[in-house]
Amino acid sequence: MSLRTSAFFGIFTLLVGMMGCTHESMNPDPDFINPVNPVVQDPPCDPNLVYFEQDVLPLLQSSCGYAGCHDVATAEDGVILVSYESVMGSKGGDLVSAGNPQNSELYEVLVEDNPNKLMPPPDEGGPLSQDQIDLIYGWIEQGALNNSCADCDSTLASYSGAIELTLAASCTSCHSGANPDGQVDLTSHAGVVNAVTNRNLLGCIRHDAYAEAMPPSGNPLTDCQIQQFQHWIDAGMPND
Numbered sequence: 708m709s710l711r712t713s714a715f716f717g718i719f720t721l722l723v724g725m726m727g728c729t730h731e732s733m734n735p736d737p738d739f740i741n742p743v744n745p746v747v748q749d750p751p752c753d754p755n756l757v758y759f760e761q762d763v764l765p766l767l768q769s770s771c772g773y774a775g776c777h778d779v780a781t782a783e784d785g786v787i788l789v790s791y792e793s794v795m796g797s798k799g800g801d802l803v804s805a806g807n808p809q810n811s812e813l814y815e816v817l818v819e820d821n822p823n824k825l826m827p828p829p830d831e832g833g834p835l836s837q838d839q840i841d842l843i844y845g846w847i848e849q850g851a852l853n854n855s856c857a858d859c860d861s862t863l864a865s866y867s868g869a870i871e872l873t874l875a876a877s878c879t880s881c882h883s884g885a886n887p888d889g890q891v892d893l894t895s896h897a898g899v900v901n902a903v904t905n906r907n908l909l910g911c912i913r914h915d916a917y918a919e920a921m922p923p924s925g926n927p928l929t930d931c932q933i934q935q936f937q938h939w940i941d942a943g944m945p946n947d
């Protein structure tokens with residue numbers, strides 16, 4: 708929904724601009740409405756490359772780009788983190804200096820010493836894990852590309868492979884720690900089994916009618932990822 712909303716906002720901003728209206732646009736940078744074409748790579752994916760679509764975007768959406776923080780509606784501090792265009796266009800395009808993570812605010816705030824400037828704020832689950840910080844660093848260092856490579860195989864669905872990786876990318880930013888959202892901890896095998904058995908995890912990721920849609924904002928998991936969960940559950944949720 709937020710992607711559609713951001714596209715709508717982009718078009719709306721463009722129309723308002725063409726009408727010569729003097730309203731301040733939230734995202735004056737033209738990249739916001741002229742997205743750089745995505746670079747889509749066919750599998751096999753390069754294990755040394757960070758892919759925006761699969762690695763960075765789910766992390767930003769689940770850790771930053773949700774309601775009340777950096778979604779389109781709130782745009783805290785002028786920063787929207789729900790799509791490639793919004794990441795590159797926020798703050799007049801100053802959030803990310805492609806190739807130069809040390810000069811990119813998006814990276815700097817992740818390793819900030821001052822707890823008042825650290826992102827995500829300590830009471831919102833910050834700081835990110837070192838692996839997650841490294842991911843953002845690597846993506847910027849490699850040129851902050853709008854790149855994508857999907858090599859998801861729906862039949863390969865071990866816990867330590869597919870399941871844990873998907874949860875880490877899209878869910879554990881909210882579902883970890885002493886007081887996880889919904890009291891659902893998704894950082895251990897036992898926690899995930901419990902969420903499937905007692906909290907309808909599968910319905911949540913499939914966006915079934917009477918389930919809480921998870922993740923609550925941003926892109927849903929892909930069909931292939933959902934099939935991996937289905938296979939893993941059908942196999943008895945092994946800790947493999």
Ligand code: HEC
Nearest residue numbers: 769773877878881888889891902906907908911919921922
């Ligand atoms: C941005 C934070 C956030 C992210 C990311 C997120 N969740 Fe949640 N989740 C919540 C909140 C908040 C609740 C509690 C919702 C409620 O009870 O109204 C919740 C509840 C749940 C529940 C319990 C639902 C129920 O009805 O009991 C499950 C299961 C769940 N999430 C799974 C996931 C999975 C799987 C992912 C990743 C694909 C995910 N969540 C990503 C915030 C998040």
